[in-house]
Amino acid sequence: MTIKAISDLHLASQANRDALAALPSFGDDWLIVAGDVAERFDHMKLAFETLTQRFAKVFWVPGNHDLWTVGGDGDGPALVGEERYRALVDLARAHGIVTPEDPYETWTGAGGPCVIAPLFLLYDYSFRPDHVGRDEVVAWAREEGAVCADEMFLSPAPWPSRDAWCAGRIEEAERRLSAIPAGMETILVNHYPLRKDLIHIPRAPRFTPWCGTKRTEDWHRRFNARVVVSGHLHVRRTDRRDGTRFEEVSLGYPRQWDQSRGMAPYLRDILPEGPPSQMLASWRR
Template identity: 30%
Template sequence: MRVFATSDLHVDYEANLRWVEDLSAHEYADDILIVAGDISHKLDLVRACLQSLVRKFKRVMFVPGNHDLWTIQASPPVDSLSKFQQLCHIARDSGASVETERFADVTIVPLFSWYDYSFGTPSADLLQKWTDYHACKWPAGMSVKAVTDHFLGMNSKVPIAPENTIISFSHFLPRIDLMPNYIPPAHRFIYPVLGAERLDSQVRALRSKIHVYGHSHINRKTELDGLTYVNCALAYPHEARLASRTLHCIHESA
Protein backbone atom coordinates (compact mmCIF):
# COMPACT_ATOMS: atom_id res chain seq x y z
CA MET A 1 0.00 0.00 0.00
CA ARG A 2 1.26 3.43 -0.96
CA VAL A 3 0.16 6.85 0.28
CA PHE A 4 -0.01 9.62 -2.31
CA ALA A 5 -0.65 13.31 -1.69
CA THR A 6 -1.95 16.26 -3.64
CA SER A 7 -3.61 19.59 -2.95
CA ASP A 8 -4.92 22.72 -4.64
CA LEU A 9 -6.56 20.83 -7.48
CA HIS A 10 -8.60 23.89 -8.54
CA VAL A 11 -10.75 21.90 -10.93
CA ASP A 12 -12.49 25.12 -11.99
CA TYR A 13 -9.73 25.04 -14.59
CA GLU A 14 -10.53 22.60 -17.38
CA ALA A 15 -6.91 21.42 -17.59
CA ASN A 16 -6.93 20.52 -13.88
CA LEU A 17 -10.27 18.73 -14.09
CA ARG A 18 -8.98 16.76 -17.05
CA TRP A 19 -5.83 15.85 -15.08
CA VAL A 20 -7.99 14.36 -12.31
CA GLU A 21 -10.20 12.49 -14.76
CA ASP A 22 -7.18 11.11 -16.64
CA LEU A 23 -5.59 9.47 -13.59
CA SER A 24 -5.33 5.71 -14.03
CA ALA A 25 -8.39 3.72 -13.02
CA HIS A 26 -6.22 0.72 -12.07
CA GLU A 27 -2.76 1.81 -10.92
CA TYR A 28 -3.86 3.15 -7.50
CA ALA A 29 -6.52 0.59 -6.53
CA ASP A 30 -4.60 -0.46 -3.39
CA ASP A 31 -3.41 3.04 -2.46
CA ILE A 32 -4.46 5.97 -0.28
CA LEU A 33 -4.75 9.55 -1.57
CA ILE A 34 -4.54 12.64 0.63
CA VAL A 35 -6.22 15.74 -0.84
CA ALA A 36 -5.10 18.74 1.23
CA GLY A 37 -7.81 21.21 0.24
CA ASP A 38 -8.83 23.65 -2.47
CA ILE A 39 -10.78 21.58 -4.97
CA SER A 40 -13.29 24.29 -5.92
CA HIS A 41 -15.73 26.79 -4.45
CA LYS A 42 -18.44 25.04 -6.50
CA LEU A 43 -19.99 22.14 -4.62
CA ASP A 44 -20.90 20.22 -7.75
CA LEU A 45 -17.25 20.26 -8.85
CA VAL A 46 -16.07 19.17 -5.39
CA ARG A 47 -18.48 16.25 -5.55
CA ALA A 48 -17.51 15.28 -9.10
CA CYS A 49 -13.79 15.47 -8.29
CA LEU A 50 -14.04 13.38 -5.13
CA GLN A 51 -16.23 10.80 -6.80
CA SER A 52 -13.72 10.49 -9.63
CA LEU A 53 -10.84 10.02 -7.18
CA VAL A 54 -12.76 7.54 -5.02
CA ARG A 55 -13.21 5.32 -8.05
CA LYS A 56 -9.44 5.22 -8.55
CA PHE A 57 -8.09 4.83 -4.99
CA LYS A 58 -8.65 2.45 -2.10
CA ARG A 59 -9.34 5.48 0.13
CA VAL A 60 -9.41 9.25 -0.37
CA MET A 61 -8.76 11.58 2.59
CA PHE A 62 -9.82 15.24 2.36
CA VAL A 63 -9.81 18.53 4.25
CA PRO A 64 -11.45 21.69 2.85
CA GLY A 65 -9.27 24.66 1.93
CA ASN A 66 -10.06 28.36 1.85
CA HIS A 67 -11.30 28.32 -1.76
CA ASP A 68 -13.68 25.50 -0.89
CA LEU A 69 -15.25 27.73 1.80
CA TRP A 70 -15.96 30.67 -0.49
CA THR A 71 -19.67 31.41 -0.43
CA ILE A 72 -19.86 33.40 -3.68
CA GLN A 73 -22.51 32.01 -6.02
CA ALA A 74 -23.85 29.79 -3.21
CA SER A 75 -27.52 29.03 -3.67
CA PRO A 76 -29.21 29.17 -1.26
CA PRO A 77 -26.89 31.60 0.56
CA VAL A 78 -24.87 30.06 3.41
CA ASP A 79 -22.03 31.15 5.66
CA SER A 80 -18.62 29.49 5.45
CA LEU A 81 -19.11 27.38 8.59
CA SER A 82 -22.31 25.94 7.12
CA LYS A 83 -20.51 25.36 3.85
CA PHE A 84 -17.77 23.50 5.72
CA GLN A 85 -20.43 21.11 7.02
CA GLN A 86 -21.81 20.74 3.49
CA LEU A 87 -18.34 19.88 2.21
CA CYS A 88 -17.84 17.24 4.90
CA HIS A 89 -21.21 15.72 4.01
CA ILE A 90 -20.36 15.72 0.30
CA ALA A 91 -17.00 14.07 1.04
CA ARG A 92 -18.60 11.29 3.08
CA ASP A 93 -21.43 10.86 0.59
CA SER A 94 -18.85 10.56 -2.20
CA GLY A 95 -16.98 7.84 -0.35
CA ALA A 96 -14.10 10.04 0.88
CA SER A 97 -13.08 10.58 4.50
CA VAL A 98 -12.59 13.65 6.69
CA GLU A 99 -11.82 11.63 9.84
CA THR A 100 -8.73 9.96 11.27
CA GLU A 101 -8.26 6.48 9.79
CA ARG A 102 -5.85 3.61 10.33
CA PHE A 103 -4.48 1.50 7.49
CA ALA A 104 -2.21 -1.41 8.44
CA ASP A 105 0.98 0.31 9.69
CA VAL A 106 -0.05 3.92 8.98
CA THR A 107 -2.54 6.29 10.62
CA ILE A 108 -3.68 9.33 8.65
CA VAL A 109 -4.97 12.37 10.54
CA PRO A 110 -6.78 15.30 8.87
CA LEU A 111 -6.28 18.63 10.64
CA PHE A 112 -8.60 21.58 10.07
CA SER A 113 -7.32 25.12 10.40
CA TRP A 114 -7.37 28.70 9.18
CA TYR A 115 -4.90 31.57 9.60
CA ASP A 116 -4.59 33.67 12.75
CA TYR A 117 -1.88 36.20 11.79
CA SER A 118 0.77 34.38 13.82
CA PHE A 119 2.87 34.57 10.63
CA GLY A 120 2.59 38.37 10.50
CA THR A 121 0.21 41.30 10.54
CA PRO A 122 -1.78 41.79 7.33
CA SER A 123 -1.18 45.01 5.45
CA ALA A 124 -3.98 47.26 4.24
CA ASP A 125 -3.17 46.08 0.72
CA LEU A 126 -3.62 42.41 1.70
CA LEU A 127 -6.88 43.13 3.52
CA GLN A 128 -8.16 44.73 0.33
CA LYS A 129 -6.91 42.20 -2.20
CA TRP A 130 -7.10 38.79 -0.48
CA THR A 131 -10.24 37.17 -1.88
CA ASP A 132 -11.14 35.30 1.32
CA TYR A 133 -12.08 38.59 2.95
CA HIS A 134 -14.76 39.13 0.32
CA ALA A 135 -15.70 35.56 -0.65
CA CYS A 136 -15.93 33.94 2.80
CA LYS A 137 -18.81 34.78 5.13
CA TRP A 138 -18.55 34.09 8.85
CA PRO A 139 -21.19 34.39 11.59
CA ALA A 140 -21.62 37.94 12.88
CA GLY A 141 -18.84 39.01 15.22
CA MET A 142 -16.58 36.05 14.44
CA SER A 143 -12.98 37.26 14.10
CA VAL A 144 -10.27 35.62 12.02
CA LYS A 145 -8.68 34.30 15.23
CA ALA A 146 -12.03 32.88 16.32
CA VAL A 147 -12.33 31.08 12.98
CA THR A 148 -8.92 29.49 13.58
CA ASP A 149 -9.91 28.61 17.17
CA HIS A 150 -13.04 26.91 15.85
CA PHE A 151 -11.27 24.73 13.32
CA LEU A 152 -8.30 23.84 15.54
CA GLY A 153 -10.81 22.85 18.22
CA MET A 154 -12.32 20.29 15.85
CA ASN A 155 -9.11 18.36 15.37
CA SER A 156 -8.73 14.73 16.34
CA LYS A 157 -7.62 13.91 19.85
CA VAL A 158 -8.19 10.15 19.51
CA PRO A 159 -5.52 7.78 20.83
CA ILE A 160 -3.15 6.78 18.06
CA ALA A 161 -1.32 3.45 17.95
CA PRO A 162 2.30 4.44 18.71
CA GLU A 163 3.67 1.69 16.49
CA ASN A 164 1.99 3.20 13.44
CA THR A 165 3.55 5.78 11.14
CA ILE A 166 1.52 8.95 11.71
CA ILE A 167 0.81 11.11 8.66
CA SER A 168 -1.13 14.31 9.33
CA PHE A 169 -2.36 16.78 6.75
CA SER A 170 -3.89 20.22 6.55
CA HIS A 171 -4.59 22.78 3.89
CA PHE A 172 -2.85 25.59 5.74
CA LEU A 173 0.82 25.83 6.63
CA PRO A 174 1.78 24.92 10.22
CA ARG A 175 4.93 27.09 10.19
CA ILE A 176 6.11 29.99 8.09
CA ASP A 177 9.64 28.68 7.55
CA LEU A 178 8.14 26.14 5.16
CA MET A 179 8.20 28.98 2.66
CA PRO A 180 11.51 28.84 0.77
CA ASN A 181 14.10 31.59 1.14
CA TYR A 182 13.96 32.42 -2.56
CA ILE A 183 10.52 34.03 -2.27
CA PRO A 184 11.04 37.71 -3.18
CA PRO A 185 10.35 40.11 -0.29
CA ALA A 186 7.69 41.87 -2.36
CA HIS A 187 5.68 38.63 -2.51
CA ARG A 188 5.84 37.94 1.20
CA PHE A 189 2.94 40.26 1.99
CA ILE A 190 0.65 37.19 1.81
CA TYR A 191 2.44 35.39 4.66
CA PRO A 192 -0.11 36.44 7.33
CA VAL A 193 -2.83 34.41 5.55
CA LEU A 194 -0.81 31.24 5.00
CA GLY A 195 -1.43 29.42 8.27
CA ALA A 196 -1.10 29.25 12.04
CA GLU A 197 1.71 28.37 14.43
CA ARG A 198 -0.74 26.59 16.74
CA LEU A 199 -1.37 24.07 13.98
CA ASP A 200 2.23 22.90 14.24
CA SER A 201 1.76 22.32 17.97
CA GLN A 202 -1.05 19.91 17.11
CA VAL A 203 1.04 18.22 14.42
CA ARG A 204 3.86 17.61 16.90
CA ALA A 205 1.48 16.48 19.66
CA LEU A 206 0.38 13.74 17.27
CA ARG A 207 4.04 12.72 16.80
CA SER A 208 3.56 12.85 13.06
CA LYS A 209 6.35 11.51 10.91
CA ILE A 210 5.07 13.31 7.82
CA HIS A 211 2.83 16.35 7.51
CA VAL A 212 1.23 17.23 4.17
CA TYR A 213 0.07 20.79 3.57
CA GLY A 214 -1.18 22.83 0.63
CA HIS A 215 -2.19 26.46 0.05
CA SER A 216 1.19 27.94 -0.97
CA HIS A 217 1.23 26.30 -4.45
CA ILE A 218 4.97 25.69 -3.98
CA ASN A 219 5.90 22.03 -4.17
CA ARG A 220 8.46 21.25 -1.53
CA LYS A 221 9.71 18.49 0.74
CA THR A 222 11.75 19.54 3.74
CA GLU A 223 12.69 18.21 7.16
CA LEU A 224 12.48 20.55 10.12
CA ASP A 225 13.11 19.50 13.72
CA GLY A 226 12.84 15.83 12.85
CA LEU A 227 9.54 16.00 10.94
CA THR A 228 9.10 15.83 7.17
CA TYR A 229 6.78 18.44 5.64
CA VAL A 230 5.49 17.93 2.09
CA ASN A 231 3.58 20.18 -0.31
CA CYS A 232 2.31 18.39 -3.43
CA ALA A 233 0.11 21.04 -5.06
CA LEU A 234 -1.32 20.72 -8.54
CA ALA A 235 -1.96 24.49 -8.46
CA TYR A 236 -3.05 26.68 -11.37
CA PRO A 237 -2.13 25.64 -14.92
CA HIS A 238 0.21 28.63 -15.34
CA GLU A 239 2.18 27.69 -12.18
CA ALA A 240 3.86 24.60 -13.62
CA ARG A 241 7.32 25.86 -12.59
CA LEU A 242 6.24 25.90 -8.91
CA ALA A 243 3.99 22.85 -8.81
CA SER A 244 3.76 19.65 -10.79
CA ARG A 245 1.41 17.58 -12.91
CA THR A 246 2.14 14.30 -11.15
CA LEU A 247 1.09 12.52 -7.98
CA HIS A 248 3.66 12.24 -5.19
CA CYS A 249 4.13 9.02 -3.21
CA ILE A 250 4.97 10.07 0.36
CA HIS A 251 4.91 6.66 2.07
CA GLU A 252 5.00 3.00 1.14
CA SER A 253 4.17 0.23 3.59
CA ALA A 254 6.71 -2.53 3.99
Protein backbone atom coordinates in the same frame (compact mmCIF):
# COMPACT_ATOMS: atom_id res chain seq x y z
CA MET B 1 -0.12 -0.10 -1.74
CA THR B 2 0.89 3.53 -1.46
CA ILE B 3 -0.46 6.70 0.13
CA LYS B 4 -0.34 9.55 -2.36
CA ALA B 5 -1.25 13.21 -1.90
CA ILE B 6 -2.17 16.26 -3.93
CA SER B 7 -3.83 19.61 -3.28
CA ASP B 8 -4.93 22.77 -5.05
CA LEU B 9 -6.63 21.08 -7.98
CA HIS B 10 -8.44 24.36 -8.78
CA LEU B 11 -11.10 22.79 -10.95
CA ALA B 12 -12.48 26.14 -12.06
CA SER B 13 -9.91 25.66 -14.81
CA GLN B 14 -10.97 23.47 -17.74
CA ALA B 15 -7.37 22.31 -18.16
CA ASN B 16 -7.33 21.03 -14.58
CA ARG B 17 -10.71 19.31 -15.03
CA ASP B 18 -9.43 17.62 -18.19
CA ALA B 19 -6.35 16.41 -16.32
CA LEU B 20 -8.54 15.04 -13.53
CA ALA B 21 -10.68 13.16 -16.05
CA ALA B 22 -7.57 11.60 -17.62
CA LEU B 23 -6.17 10.39 -14.30
CA PRO B 24 -5.68 6.60 -14.42
CA SER B 25 -6.76 4.12 -11.76
CA PHE B 26 -4.38 3.57 -8.84
CA GLY B 27 -5.97 0.36 -7.62
CA ASP B 28 -5.50 -0.18 -3.87
CA ASP B 29 -3.63 3.08 -3.27
CA TRP B 30 -4.97 5.72 -0.88
CA LEU B 31 -5.15 9.42 -1.72
CA ILE B 32 -4.93 12.51 0.47
CA VAL B 33 -6.49 15.67 -1.02
CA ALA B 34 -5.24 18.68 0.97
CA GLY B 35 -7.80 21.28 -0.04
CA ASP B 36 -8.56 23.89 -2.68
CA VAL B 37 -10.40 21.50 -4.95
CA ALA B 38 -12.92 24.02 -6.29
CA GLU B 39 -15.19 26.93 -5.45
CA ARG B 40 -18.37 25.31 -6.82
CA PHE B 41 -20.28 22.35 -5.44
CA ASP B 42 -20.67 20.73 -8.85
CA HIS B 43 -16.89 20.79 -9.33
CA MET B 44 -16.42 19.40 -5.81
CA LYS B 45 -18.82 16.59 -6.66
CA LEU B 46 -16.95 15.92 -9.91
CA ALA B 47 -13.68 15.61 -7.99
CA PHE B 48 -15.13 13.33 -5.31
CA GLU B 49 -16.78 11.06 -7.89
CA THR B 50 -13.65 10.83 -10.03
CA LEU B 51 -11.11 10.33 -7.25
CA THR B 52 -13.10 7.66 -5.44
CA GLN B 53 -13.21 5.73 -8.71
CA ARG B 54 -9.42 5.94 -9.05
CA PHE B 55 -8.35 5.17 -5.45
CA ALA B 56 -9.34 2.64 -2.80
CA LYS B 57 -9.70 5.33 -0.10
CA VAL B 58 -9.73 9.12 -0.28
CA PHE B 59 -9.17 11.72 2.46
CA TRP B 60 -10.14 15.37 2.06
CA VAL B 61 -9.54 18.55 4.06
CA PRO B 62 -10.96 21.92 3.01
CA GLY B 63 -8.92 24.75 1.58
CA ASN B 64 -9.93 28.38 1.53
CA HIS B 65 -11.20 28.19 -2.06
CA ASP B 66 -13.51 25.31 -1.13
CA LEU B 67 -15.07 27.58 1.50
CA TRP B 68 -15.52 30.63 -0.71
CA THR B 69 -18.99 31.92 -1.51
CA VAL B 70 -18.73 33.52 -4.94
CA GLY B 71 -22.29 33.66 -6.24
CA GLY B 72 -23.28 30.96 -8.72
CA ASP B 73 -22.59 27.52 -7.24
CA GLY B 74 -23.42 25.03 -9.97
CA ASP B 75 -25.99 22.54 -8.72
CA GLY B 76 -25.34 23.23 -5.03
CA PRO B 77 -26.63 25.84 -2.59
CA ALA B 78 -24.82 29.16 -2.08
CA LEU B 79 -23.91 28.51 1.54
CA VAL B 80 -21.47 30.47 3.69
CA GLY B 81 -19.04 29.81 6.51
CA GLU B 82 -19.60 26.89 8.87
CA GLU B 83 -22.79 25.89 7.06
CA ARG B 84 -20.86 25.62 3.80
CA TYR B 85 -18.15 23.53 5.43
CA ARG B 86 -20.71 21.13 6.90
CA ALA B 87 -22.41 20.76 3.50
CA LEU B 88 -19.04 19.90 1.93
CA VAL B 89 -18.44 17.31 4.65
CA ASP B 90 -21.83 15.77 3.86
CA LEU B 91 -20.98 15.71 0.15
CA ALA B 92 -17.63 14.04 0.80
CA ARG B 93 -19.17 11.47 3.13
CA ALA B 94 -21.80 10.65 0.50
CA HIS B 95 -18.88 9.48 -1.66
CA GLY B 96 -17.19 7.53 1.13
CA ILE B 97 -14.45 10.13 1.64
CA VAL B 98 -12.82 10.60 5.05
CA THR B 99 -13.14 14.19 6.33
CA PRO B 100 -11.86 16.11 9.38
CA GLU B 101 -15.14 15.22 11.11
CA ASP B 102 -14.66 11.45 10.82
CA PRO B 103 -12.76 8.92 12.97
CA TYR B 104 -9.08 8.74 12.08
CA GLU B 105 -7.98 5.86 9.85
CA THR B 106 -4.81 3.83 10.41
CA TRP B 107 -2.51 2.96 7.52
CA THR B 108 -1.00 -0.51 7.99
CA GLY B 109 0.77 -0.76 4.64
CA ALA B 110 4.41 -0.02 3.87
CA GLY B 111 5.83 2.51 6.30
CA GLY B 112 2.98 1.97 8.78
CA PRO B 113 1.30 1.81 11.10
CA CYS B 114 0.40 5.52 10.99
CA VAL B 115 -2.78 7.30 11.99
CA ILE B 116 -3.95 9.64 9.22
CA ALA B 117 -5.42 12.78 10.79
CA PRO B 118 -7.27 15.13 8.39
CA LEU B 119 -7.36 18.60 9.96
CA PHE B 120 -9.28 21.80 9.29
CA LEU B 121 -7.47 24.55 11.20
CA LEU B 122 -7.76 27.76 9.16
CA TYR B 123 -5.49 30.71 10.09
CA ASP B 124 -5.47 33.52 12.64
CA TYR B 125 -3.14 36.12 11.06
CA SER B 126 -0.40 35.26 13.58
CA PHE B 127 2.09 34.62 10.74
CA ARG B 128 2.93 38.33 10.73
CA PRO B 129 5.84 40.41 12.10
CA ASP B 130 5.75 41.18 15.81
CA HIS B 131 5.52 44.90 15.16
CA VAL B 132 2.34 44.56 13.07
CA GLY B 133 -0.89 44.45 15.06
CA ARG B 134 -3.85 42.26 14.16
CA ASP B 135 -5.92 45.27 13.14
CA GLU B 136 -3.09 46.50 10.89
CA VAL B 137 -2.16 43.27 9.15
CA VAL B 138 -4.36 43.50 6.04
CA ALA B 139 -3.20 47.05 5.30
CA TRP B 140 0.42 46.01 5.98
CA ALA B 141 0.16 43.18 3.45
CA ARG B 142 -1.50 45.42 0.88
CA GLU B 143 1.45 47.86 1.00
CA GLU B 144 3.43 45.36 -1.10
CA GLY B 145 0.52 44.09 -3.18
CA ALA B 146 -0.42 41.04 -1.10
CA VAL B 147 -4.20 40.72 -1.01
CA CYS B 148 -6.16 37.59 -0.16
CA ALA B 149 -9.61 37.16 -1.67
CA ASP B 150 -10.68 35.42 1.54
CA GLU B 151 -11.34 38.88 2.91
CA MET B 152 -14.25 39.09 0.45
CA PHE B 153 -15.29 35.49 -0.16
CA LEU B 154 -14.57 33.41 2.96
CA SER B 155 -17.23 34.16 5.54
CA PRO B 156 -16.63 32.85 9.09
CA ALA B 157 -20.35 32.87 9.97
CA PRO B 158 -21.61 32.16 12.57
CA TRP B 159 -18.19 32.72 14.16
CA PRO B 160 -17.36 36.39 14.82
CA SER B 161 -14.11 36.18 12.81
CA ARG B 162 -11.85 33.78 10.95
CA ASP B 163 -9.51 34.03 13.95
CA ALA B 164 -12.24 32.75 16.27
CA TRP B 165 -13.18 29.95 13.88
CA CYS B 166 -9.50 28.97 13.73
CA ALA B 167 -9.28 28.89 17.55
CA GLY B 168 -12.33 26.65 17.76
CA ARG B 169 -10.94 24.27 15.16
CA ILE B 170 -7.57 24.09 16.94
CA GLU B 171 -9.16 23.24 20.27
CA GLU B 172 -11.21 20.43 18.72
CA ALA B 173 -8.21 19.04 16.83
CA GLU B 174 -6.02 19.13 19.96
CA ARG B 175 -8.60 17.13 21.86
CA ARG B 176 -8.84 14.46 19.18
CA LEU B 177 -5.11 14.23 18.46
CA SER B 178 -4.32 13.92 22.15
CA ALA B 179 -6.47 10.78 22.27
CA ILE B 180 -4.21 8.91 19.79
CA PRO B 181 -2.36 6.14 21.67
CA ALA B 182 1.11 7.12 22.90
CA GLY B 183 3.88 6.10 20.53
CA MET B 184 1.65 5.85 17.46
CA GLU B 185 3.04 7.81 14.51
CA THR B 186 0.78 10.11 12.56
CA ILE B 187 0.32 11.72 9.17
CA LEU B 188 -1.07 15.21 9.81
CA VAL B 189 -3.00 16.71 6.89
CA ASN B 190 -3.99 20.36 6.71
CA HIS B 191 -4.47 22.77 3.82
CA TYR B 192 -2.26 25.38 5.46
CA PRO B 193 1.34 24.76 6.56
CA LEU B 194 1.76 24.13 10.28
CA ARG B 195 4.94 26.23 10.57
CA LYS B 196 5.79 29.71 9.36
CA ASP B 197 9.34 28.71 8.42
CA LEU B 198 7.91 26.41 5.74
CA ILE B 199 6.39 29.29 3.79
CA HIS B 200 8.41 30.03 0.64
CA ILE B 201 6.58 32.55 -1.53
CA PRO B 202 9.26 35.09 -2.52
CA ARG B 203 7.01 36.83 -5.04
CA ALA B 204 4.47 37.65 -2.32
CA PRO B 205 6.29 37.62 1.02
CA ARG B 206 3.52 39.50 2.82
CA PHE B 207 0.92 36.83 2.01
CA THR B 208 1.96 34.89 5.13
CA PRO B 209 -0.87 36.12 7.44
CA TRP B 210 -3.34 33.98 5.45
CA CYS B 211 -1.13 30.87 5.66
CA GLY B 212 -1.65 29.36 9.11
CA THR B 213 -1.23 29.85 12.84
CA LYS B 214 1.69 29.88 15.26
CA ARG B 215 -0.31 27.63 17.56
CA THR B 216 0.63 24.59 15.44
CA GLU B 217 4.38 25.28 15.36
CA ASP B 218 5.24 22.21 17.47
CA TRP B 219 2.45 19.86 16.42
CA HIS B 220 4.79 17.65 14.39
CA ARG B 221 6.65 16.86 17.63
CA ARG B 222 3.70 17.01 19.97
CA PHE B 223 1.63 14.56 17.92
CA ASN B 224 4.46 12.30 16.71
CA ALA B 225 4.15 13.08 13.00
CA ARG B 226 6.03 10.94 10.52
CA VAL B 227 4.79 13.20 7.72
CA VAL B 228 2.89 16.49 7.55
CA VAL B 229 0.99 17.15 4.31
CA SER B 230 -0.17 20.61 3.23
CA GLY B 231 -0.89 22.74 0.18
CA HIS B 232 -2.02 26.36 -0.29
CA LEU B 233 1.37 27.83 -1.26
CA HIS B 234 1.57 26.50 -4.83
CA VAL B 235 5.23 25.77 -4.17
CA ARG B 236 5.80 22.01 -4.28
CA ARG B 237 8.66 21.01 -2.03
CA THR B 238 9.91 18.62 0.65
CA ASP B 239 11.28 19.93 3.95
CA ARG B 240 12.36 18.28 7.20
CA ARG B 241 12.13 19.56 10.75
CA ASP B 242 13.12 17.55 13.83
CA GLY B 243 13.05 14.31 11.85
CA THR B 244 9.56 14.95 10.42
CA ARG B 245 9.02 15.21 6.69
CA PHE B 246 6.85 18.11 5.49
CA GLU B 247 5.32 17.81 2.02
CA GLU B 248 3.75 20.72 0.12
CA VAL B 249 1.74 18.91 -2.57
CA SER B 250 0.02 21.60 -4.66
CA LEU B 251 -0.89 21.11 -8.30
CA GLY B 252 -1.89 24.74 -8.87
CA TYR B 253 -3.24 26.77 -11.75
CA PRO B 254 -2.55 25.61 -15.34
CA ARG B 255 0.45 27.92 -15.70
CA GLN B 256 2.05 26.30 -12.65
CA TRP B 257 2.32 22.73 -13.89
CA ASP B 258 3.24 20.96 -17.13
CA GLN B 259 -0.07 20.01 -18.75
CA SER B 260 1.68 17.72 -21.24
CA ARG B 261 2.56 15.39 -18.34
CA GLY B 262 -0.96 15.10 -16.97
CA MET B 263 -1.88 15.11 -13.30
CA ALA B 264 -0.48 11.72 -12.27
CA PRO B 265 3.19 12.80 -11.95
CA TYR B 266 2.12 15.48 -9.47
CA LEU B 267 0.74 12.95 -7.02
CA ARG B 268 3.24 12.91 -4.16
CA ASP B 269 4.24 9.58 -2.57
CA ILE B 270 3.71 9.97 1.18
CA LEU B 271 4.23 6.36 2.28
CA PRO B 272 6.40 4.66 1.31
CA GLU B 273 8.49 7.79 0.81
CA GLY B 274 9.23 8.84 -2.75
CA PRO B 275 12.02 11.11 -4.06
CA PRO B 276 11.97 14.64 -2.60
CA SER B 277 9.82 17.21 -4.34
CA GLN B 278 11.55 20.24 -5.80
CA MET B 279 10.39 23.84 -5.36
CA LEU B 280 8.13 25.19 -8.05
CA ALA B 281 9.87 28.20 -9.56
CA SER B 282 6.80 30.30 -10.31
CA TRP B 283 4.22 31.51 -7.79
CA ARG B 284 1.25 33.68 -8.26
CA ARG B 285 -1.84 33.84 -6.09
